[in-house]
Amino acid sequence: MEPDYLATVLLSSVSSASILLIATIGLAVVFGLMGVINLAHGEFLMIGAYAALTATQRGLPFALAIPVAVVITMLIGACVEVLIIRRLYGRLFDTMLATWGLSMIFYQLAVLIFGTVTPGIGMPQFGITIGRYSLAGYPLLMIAVAALMLAFVYGLLTRTVYGMKARAAIQQPEIAQAIGIESARVNTMTFAIGCGLAGFAGAVLLPIVPATPAMGFAFVVKAFLAVVVAGPVALTGSALTAIGLGGGASLTASFLTSVAGDAVFFVATAALLWLFPLGISASWRRRM
Amino acid sequence: MFSVVNATGGYGKTVIIQGVSLQVGKAEIVALLGRNGVGKSTLMRFATGLVPAMSGHVEIDGRLAPIAPAGRARLGLGYVPQGRFVFPRMTVAENIAVAAEANGHDGRAAVAAALREFPILGPKASDLAGGLSGGQQQILALARALATQPRILLLDEPTEGVQPSLVDEMAGTLLRINRERGIAVLVAEQDLDFCLSIAERAYVMEKGTIRLETTRDQLRADKRLQQDLLGV
Numbered sequence: 453m454e455p456d457y458l459a460t461v462l463l464s465s466v467s468s469a470s471i472l473l474i475a476t477i478g479l480a481v482v483f484g485l486m487g488v489i490n491l492a493h494g495e496f497l498m499i500g501a502y503a504a505l506t507a508t509q510r511g512l513p514f515a516l517a518i519p520v521a522v523v524i525t526m527l528i529g530a531c532v533e534v535l536i537i538r539r540l541y542g543r544l545f546d547t548m549l550a551t552w553g554l555s556m557i558f559y560q561l562a563v564l565i566f567g568t569v570t571p572g573i574g575m576p577q578f579g580i581t582i583g584r585y586s587l588a589g590y591p592l593l594m595i596a597v598a599a600l601m602l603a604f605v606y607g608l609l610t611r612t613v614y615g616m617k618a619r620a621a622i623q624q625p626e627i628a629q630a631i632g633i634e635s636a637r638v639n640t641m642t643f644a645i646g647c648g649l650a651g652f653a654g655a656v657l658l659p660i661v662p663a664t665p666a667m668g669f670a671f672v673v674k675a676f677l678a679v680v681v682a683g684p685v686a687l688t689g690s691a692l693t694a695i696g697l698g699g700g701a702s703l704t705a706s707f708l709t710s711v712a713g714d715a716v717f718f719v720a721t722a723a724l725l726w727l728f729p730l731g732i733s734a735s736w737r738r739r740m
Numbered sequence: 741m742f743s744v745v746n747a748t749g750g751y752g753k754t755v756i757i758q759g760v761s762l763q764v765g766k767a768e769i770v771a772l773l774g775r776n777g778v779g780k781s782t783l784m785r786f787a788t789g790l791v792p793a794m795s796g797h798v799e800i801d802g803r804l805a806p807i808a809p810a811g812r813a814r815l816g817l818g819y820v821p822q823g824r825f826v827f828p829r830m831t832v833a834e835n836i837a838v839a840a841e842a843n844g845h846d847g848r849a850a851v852a853a854a855l856r857e858f859p860i861l862g863p864k865a866s867d868l869a870g871g872l873s874g875g876q877q878q879i880l881a882l883a884r885a886l887a888t889q890p891r892i893l894l895l896d897e898p899t900e901g902v903q904p905s906l907v908d909e910m911a912g913t914l915l916r917i918n919r920e921r922g923i924a925v926l927v928a929e930q931d932l933d934f935c936l937s938i939a940e941r942a943y944v945m946e947k948g949t950i951r952l953e954t955t956r957d958q959l960r961a962d963k964r965l966q967q968d969l970l971g972v
Contacts, residue, residue: 613847616830616838623827630788630821631888632813632842684829737868739829 456583461706463582467591469698470598471657476675476694477605477687478649483679484686484740485609485618485642488537489544491551493675494668495558496647500525500654501663502566508573514659521655522648529647533640541625541639555668562665572662590659597656602691605649609687609740618642619739674698677721683731687740693732697721741766742817742892742924746796749786755794756782757948764892767922769914771935773959774945780928781822783945784896787926788812788819800892814843818890822897822928824877826884828870832861835869835880839887850887857913858883875906882910886917893917895927899934911937936960 479493490496500521507517532554540547578589609615621628621635629635653671654663661667678697682689697717705713728734743763750756757779764770772780785791787798789809798805800815813819827835836854837847855862858879864872869880878898885893895914899907915938917923929935935942936956944951944965959965 613838613841616834616847617842619830619834620827620838623829624825626790626809627819627821627825627827629809630790630813630819631839631884632810633838634808634810634842737871739831739834739868 454583456585459582460585460587461703463587463592465699465702465706466695467595468702469695470595471591471660472671472674472678472698473598473691473694474594474601474653474657475650475671476678476690477601478646478653479672479675480679480682480686480690481605481609481649482643482646484684484690485622486537486639486646487542487544487622488540488547488643489551489676489679490643490646491548491672491676492532492555492558492668493551493646493650494670494672495555495562496525496529496650496668497654497657497671498562498663498665498668499528499558500651501658501661501667502562502570502654503651504655504658505570505573505663514573514576518652518655521651525651525654526644526648530640530644532647533643537643538636538639555672559665559668566663566665568665570663573658575659594657594660601649601652602687606687606740608645614638614641674717677718681721681724681728681731683728683733685733685736685738685740688738689731689733689736693724741801742926743799744783744787744796745799747783747786747798748794748796749791750782750794751791755948756791757786759796760786760945760948760950761796762926762943762950762953764924764926767918767924768941769918769925769927769939771939771942772926772928772945773930773932773935773942774951776930778945779948780945781896782948784819784822784894784926784928787894788817810842813888813890816889816891818885818888818893818923820878820881820885820893820895820898822900824874824881826869826872826877826880828868830869831866832869832872832880833865835884836887839884840889843888845887845889854883854887857886857917875902878902879906879910882913886923890923892924892926895925895929897928897930899929899931907931907934910934914938932959932966 475497479490482488482490503521503524504517507520508514536550537547540550575590580587580589617633617638621633621638625635678693679690681693697720700720701713701717704716724732745761747760748758760783774780782791789807789812805812833851836851840850841847860879898910911934914925918925941955942959943953
């Protein structure tokens with residue numbers, strides 16, 4: 453096998469793993485800091501994608517459409533937390549059920565508003581060539597975006613007062629309140645940030661993954677599994693599982709078929725959960 | 741300056757404490773004594789607002805305390821829970837800083853002050869709190885409560901599972917804090933010696949109510965009372 457081909461396959465696999473990571477981080481934040489699995493995460497991604505799409509159609513440059521998508525998804529996320537999630541803390545399965553129901557509502561709303569087929573936006577045309585092979589540049593750029601996004605969220609949670617409060621509130625909810633942390637406000641913020649990250653993902657990935665009402669579903673299953681396999685050190689763990697599982701699946705897909713790639717993803721997930729029932733990070737001594 | 745008035749509360753529909761009233765004066769150290777399961781911890785949690793009131797209320801400085809525990813913390817109520825409950829996946833320094841910041845104080849300054857006050861935490865400052873020994877976690881829980889700059893400190897079984905040398909040190913620290921900063925202390929304990937070494941006055945609980953109020957000297961002299969109420 454020639455080195456050029458190998459390098460191409462490797463790069464594109466890291467790129468698709470990064471895309472999975474971008475889609476996963478918001479879910480990891482909400483699970484890691486609130487103990488809530490947001491099954492509507494994929495639909496927040498979809499809302500972000502549609503928000504960015506609509507903004508660009510109104511003439512806004514794509515780079516400015518991304519923050520618009522983030523703000524919109526954060527606001528919707530804050531409302532969802534206040535209206536639904538906060539009534540269900542500590543009830544993991546109830547929140548999953550509620551957010552699943554919410555995802556169906558968002559999906560139907562998207563179908564009603566936008567229809568099932570929507571025009572994509574063109575992918576920025578730049579790329580690189582390795583020997584005889586050429587790769588589109590934008591998906592490769594996602595490697596850097598994933599790294600920056602991860603660094604930003606890690607810094608937000610470990611270096612800021614908000615981050616400390618959010619971690620305190622999930623680790624000892626009662627004591628956090630008793631020492632003066634307004635857990636309710638912190639949780640609203642955390643959920644909004646998680647949804648905003650999903651919105652960012654939907655917007656930044658829009659050139660690669662066109663906005664459709666069902667687009668969230670494609671991501672949420674793998675993102676959900678990556679977060680579950682990651683375990684309690686949600687952020688670092690999810691980064692590792694998303695890159696590992698996503699990259700492994702993508703590599704397999706390049707050499708065999710995409711079905712084989714998915715099979716590798718799910719078999720590896722099952723094996724890891726069998727080996728580490730509490731997630732791979734259960735015994736790690738890390739903060740996030 | 742701090743009082744619990746006619747407190748009735750518990751978990752779900754189960755009443756644990758009934759009609760309990762007590763007061764702690766300014767810069768006073770008061771002990772809350774009683775055997776296991778008489779409702780000391782529930783009373784402490786009632787005072788912080790973590791156990792909702794079925795009836796009765798809490799006053800801080802003669803004013804009705806807010807319902808929310810966070811509001812009470814901001815009015816100067818510090819709490820060291822039984823079993824320590826530090827934030828395990830946060831560093832020692834973060835445990836202290838977050839308590840200060842949550843009450844509008846500078847986190848960095850609070851950490852520096854805490855490490856001066858409790859040198860034992862110094863070498864552990866950037867370790868995760870979950871990895872500390874039981875005694876160190878107890879010190880950290882105390883440092884965390886002090887970082888909120890409380891005027892009344894609620895301590896729930898602070899000596900439980902702590903080695904004797906640290907217990908003496910803790911008594912010394914509490915007395916110093918009380919004297920230097922004028923912080924009032926209400927301490928729920930089973931360790932009578934510890935209480936006698938710091939508290940001037942004590943309430944003795946039995947079956948969810950206050951059985952009697954006594955002074956240190958009375959309690960020290962009355963062996964029969966000790967035997968009867970505390971099983972010591």
